[in-house]
Structure formats: C-alpha cells, structure tokens
Amino acid sequence: MKRNTLARHVREGIKNIGRNGWMSFAAISAVTIMLFVVGVFALVILNMNNLVSAVEDDVEIRAFLESDTDAEEQEEVMQDIAAANAVENVSYLDRDEGLDQFIDSLGSEGAVYESIRDENPLNDALVIEASTPEHTEALATAVNDYTAIETVEYGESILTQLFTVTNYLRVIGAALIIGLLFSSIFLISNTIKLTIISRKDEIEIMKLVGAKNSFVRFPFFIEGLLLGVIGALIPVASLMIGYFYLYRFLDVQIPFITMVEPFPLVWQLALILLGISIVVGVWGSQMSVRKFLKV
Amino acid sequence: MIEMKKVGKTYPNGVQALKDINIHIDKEEFVYVVGPSGAGKTSIIKLIIREVVPTEGTIHVNGTNLGDLTKKQIPYLRRKIGVVFQDFKLFPKLSVFENIAFALEVTEEPPDRIKPRVMEVLDLVKLKNKTRHKPRELSGGEQQRVAMARAVVNRPAILIADEPTGNLDPETAWSIMGTLEDINHRGTTVVMATHNSHIVNHLKKRVIAIDDGNVLRDEWRGAYSYEA
Structure with a gap:
C-alpha cells in the first residue's frame, strides 16, 4: 500500500x-x-x-513445647521443622511473650488475666507458618509427633470452613x-x-x-x-x-x-x-x- | 470489447433472467440495450461487471474471460468499466467531489492528480458549482450527472449506463444523451440500457432488443420497436 x-x-x-x-x-x-x-x-x-x-496467611500453628525441654532440644526441633518443605517460617515464642499477645488480643477485657501473670499457664511455643495455608492441617499433625511438643493449636474447625x-x-x-x-x-x-x-x-x-x-x-x-x-x-x-x-x-x-x-x-x-x-x-x-x- | 456467448443466468431464487444471449460489441460502439422492465437488461450489466456470474456460457470483456477471473482481479476489471447505475449508487454522506474522487482513490492515484481530474469531469457534466453538495441536496438529473462523472473519471474503456434517462424530464434526458455521445466520441464504448423509445428512435444507434431473457433483434441504427 x-x-x-x-x-x-x-x-x-x-x-x-x-x-x-x-x-x-x-x-x-x-x-x-x-x-x-x-x-x-x-x-x-x-x-x-x-x-x-x-x-489465610494469618493462619499459623502454635506448637507448645514440653516444659521440661532444654534450649538445645528446642533448637533441634525448630531447625528440623524449618527444614520441611511445607514450612514457610518458624519462630520461637517465649511463654511470657505468648501471654502478652494473648492479653493484648483480648483488648480491654484482657486486664482480667493480668493477675495470672505470675503463674503463667502457657509453655514456650514454636509459631509455624505453612508455605500454603492448605498444608496447615497436615503440618500440624506432623509437628504433634515430636516428643518435645506437648500440644498443637491451629484453629482446626475455623480453618476448614475458611x-x-x-x-x-x-x-x-x-x-x-x-x-x-x-x-x-x-x-x-x-x-x-x-x-x-x-x-x-x-x-x-x-x-x-x-x-x-x-x-x-x-x-x-x-x-x-x-x-x-x-x-x-x-x-x-x-x-x-x-x-x-x-x-x-x-x-x-x-x-x-x-x-x-x-x-x-x-x-x-x-x-x-x-x-x-x-x-x-x-x-x-x-x-x-x-x-x-x-x- | 464485450462478447457474450450462449449466456444464461438463473438466480438462486429460481428466476431465469437470461436464457441464450449472444452479443458482440466492438470498441468505440454506442449500443442501446432495450426491452421492457424485467427483460434482463440489468442482469446483462451485472454480468459484465462480474457482480453476478452466469449459470451458462462465457463472457469476454476487454479480452479477459470473466470465468477465469480470480476474486482479487475483479476490482481491476471494474476500474476499466464505468457504470452509471439505475439508482445512481452515490455515497449519501460524501460530497459530490468526494463521491467522484473515491473512484480515483481506489486506483491509488496520487492525491495531487485527483483534484484536477475530478474538476475536469465535473466540468464535463456541468456541475462545477456543486462540488460541496451532498447527493440529497441535488435534483435527480444532477445526481445522474454525478454518477456519470464518477463512471468516466478513471477514463474507462467501457461506459455502461443503466436507464440514465429514467425519471428525468425530456430536456435533462437529452442533455444526458449529449454527454454520453460526447464521451463516446472521445473513444469510450458506451452501452446504454433504456426503455426510452423516444430517444432510441431519434438518436439512431445500434439497438439490441431483449425480451424474456433472449435477444429479439440486433440492428445497426435500429428503432425501439417495429411499431415505433
């Protein structure tokens, strides 16, 4: 043209x-x-x-450690979990910090729990984020198998619905x-x-x-x-x-x-x-x- | 120039417009194709510009067998044939100037040569003062002349006019005839379909009479009909 x-x-x-x-x-x-x-x-x-x-990203696993584990054992478990494919991030949460977070999350009503600060019922915990939120459940089960872990929490019922x-x-x-x-x-x-x-x-x-x-x-x-x-x-x-x-x-x-x-x-x-x-x-x-x- | 051998045309709806047409038209001839409405005059024109294809027979235009023409070659055939359509077929939204210039634009004529050529043909049809008008602002006779100007602007070898005097007053009709003769004298073959017996009988030319899809007569300097 x-x-x-x-x-x-x-x-x-x-x-x-x-x-x-x-x-x-x-x-x-x-x-x-x-x-x-x-x-x-x-x-x-x-x-x-x-x-x-x-x-979904807010979903995390809290794995509470047995109270009799020493620092070395904790470190070992933590590194072991961190190495898994399904794990995005693992961090250590001191029992006092955990209580602070718990009280904070309740807002003004949290003040009630200030009184138990001296006899903190919580254990030290590992906070684990799964690489994809769908892996959370399987991961939690796997983490629960460690002898150093006492209990695992991840909001089971809400998660499936979510x-x-x-x-x-x-x-x-x-x-x-x-x-x-x-x-x-x-x-x-x-x-x-x-x-x-x-x-x-x-x-x-x-x-x-x-x-x-x-x-x-x-x-x-x-x-x-x-x-x-x-x-x-x-x-x-x-x-x-x-x-x-x-x-x-x-x-x-x-x-x-x-x-x-x-x-x-x-x-x-x-x-x-x-x-x-x-x-x-x-x-x-x-x-x-x-x-x-x-x- | 134009040769039709045993041409028949039946439309998809079953209408048999042409049965057995044999026509030979030479260079620089002026031919009337006459016959009543529905005789097949317009079908012959449509066949020549390859708007429709024959169901039987062969057609040669300008030495080209239209049956051998590929789709891409059709535009080039049409540029060598100027057609004044019965319903003019002007672009309603374009001015007189643009309507005529269009026929040059399709041939990719350089823009600086388009304007002088358009003015030249507008002069020929005496419409130089209406270049900016739209077709609907013109009278029937003026629209007819625009159509004629567009048909000749490419200096075609053949000019085909379908009822160019239809619906025009006698005076305008005769002035159109004058222009057609003028164009013919400059070397263009003119084929004019008409049922205007007055013009055919007074301006004597070759007459091809068509009726019911057949050629009835083909006479040099003929009349519209025997009765006339």
Missing part, C-alpha cells in the same frame, strides 16, 4: 466516526459502560481475593469476571456491527466502483480502533483516579481493610481494559465488514 493511500485510510477512518455520529456515539457508549462495569468488578474481586489471602468459603469466593469471582467479560465483548462487537450494517450499501458501492477488499477494510480497521480507544478513555481514567482516592481514603478511615496497592495495579488494569477495548473494536468492525465484501 502506498503511503498516500494509508494516510487516506486513516483520514477516512477518523472522518467516518463523525459522518456516522449517532452510531459512533452508541458504540462508544457501549464500550464505556461495559469497560466501566468490568473494571469495577475486576477491582472488587481482586481486593476480595487480597483480603481472603490476608486472612478454606471452603474462600475457595467458593475465588471461583465465583473468576466466573463473574469471565462471564462479564464475554458479555461485554459480545455487546460491544454487536454495537459496532450495527454501525457497519447500516453502511452495507456503501460497502457494496465501494466494491462496484472497483475497490479492493483491503481498501474497503482499512478505514473500518482505523474506525474500530478509534472507537475502542475513545470508549476506553472515560472508564480507564475514572477507575484509575477513583481507585487511587478510595485507597487513600480507606487507608486512613478503615485501616484494617488492606486494599491492593494502587500502583502498579491501576496501570495494569488500564492497559488490560484498553487492550480489550481495542481488540474488540477492531475485531468487531473487521468481522462485520467481511460479511458485506462478497460483491
């Missing part, structure tokens, strides 16, 4: 958006709305996942996003199809005047690309800015909800949304033109 012709196609593609004003508006609106919905859902589900992972719930949440989230993505791709490409079907006659005339298929297609390629880019502008910008400010707001107001850091997340999301929008725009326009080229 000559450079002049390429320039002509780009010019025509841009002009066509104006010439078909209302249809272009409809297509751009469809892109805008669907990308916005997809973007919001993606952010919500990502953060939900993040929250769930944070809860994993059931979080797995469901993940599956539902993924299904929602995929479903939403497909329906928006369908909707956007359909709207673009409509803008082209209304120009069926023009495509026929082009062919009858002696235009090659590529000559007819190229301006539509540019047009689809531009519809995608323009349609993505508003949702991408508003989601980026909105998420950034929401993150800052919640960070101060509700600190225990840990959101995913806005950077580089918003950039990644922007790129993905823009990419989807361009691909769907171009694909939608090219597929619909193809039908009318058989003249």
